[in-house]
Amino acid sequence: MSLNTGKVQTSIMNLIERVQLSDPINIADIGVASINETPAYSDLVIGEYGHLFAFDGDSRQIPALQKLYGEHATFLNHFLADGAQHTAYICREDTAITSLFKPHQSALAFFNNFSSFGKVVKQQRIQTARLDVIDEIGDLHFI
Template identity: 40%
Template sequence: MASRDLFDLLSLDRPLQVADIGAADIGEAPIYKDMVDSGLAELNAFDADPRQHAALRQLYGERVRIFPQVVGDGGPATLYLAAPQSGMTSLFRPSADHLAFFNGFERLGQVEREQAVNTTRLDDIEGLPNLDFVKMDIQGGELAALRHGTAKLARCAMVQLEVSFVPLYEGQPCFGEVDVWMRGQGFIPHCFTGLKKWSIAPVLRDGDFRSPFNQLLEADIVYVRDPVRPGGLDPDLMKAVALLAHHGFYSIDLAGRMIALLAARGVLPTDAFERYLALVNAGA
């Protein structure tokens, strides 16, 4: 569980606001879980599939606010529902050609039913606070959600997105388009938390369709507000970067840079950077 030592060093007077858009629990612990469990952050979880809500409640209890809205551009759309365990329910129709290119995806991407829905712009969702960190995995819908959530994201410190190198859905924006948009909003890539390759049909490696050779499929990439020229960054945003970098990604160098800059500005005590390094060395 995350320690409060850095939280106290940064003199934060509120928990961070985290949003997970596409929060279905498919067996992977999200990077924010320890912070939520420790009271350092509050979770706003989005999942339009009601089949996923019970698992989220079981995992977080009263520490989560669940939003059932389908996040998008605010217009009508079709939701293509796949099996819950596949994680492939999307506002985009699966691409038969691209699914067939990869071993196993014709089955994983099979649509069980279609549902007409009205999407909601992120900026229009009542009860959603301004966000410090966003994790988004909505099977191709990430860019539309971002474009219609700029107000809620105006003070966002870091964003974790699933991006695709080869689209599995018709009309799905791929990594290059998402990356250009994020840079235009003042973010730069910080790290990949996962890079997924997949085997190309019909060749199998060791008889396992999940065992890849070299073909890139998708990745989870983390963007941070540009720390190269941080002069215009709000101190509270810089504090959020430091906390997320440390507890979310163990990016000690990024957290340390924010703390050193805050100390140089007089926002934190002059010895804050040295105290931070002491916490790191003590294993905090």
């Protein structure tokens, strides 16, 4: 069984318009890197029914998203975890695979050309942030 995402998206937008929200829905996207995929919340943010709180520790990912969402999003350059220091595995910008988890090469090799996506170009010690102590976000409705 396949899901018709266009129909689902239209149904969600129809529901939002009927409910007539007094405040925007606060949406968090953790690891928001811009990839060739439209997020489920995109129409909510662009239609001004939602405000996006976009988290990505890889600051290289933020400019493209700022251009898309503008003032309807708050961009936070944080790696979210337990608030302690960790090693970030920085991969090529175009892969959006930078992570606190070391890429597993044998798992990536299972998919065509993914081995090169997970190639770590540098490791960096970073300070993580805990989601529950970040003041800028307030209440979240959709993660």
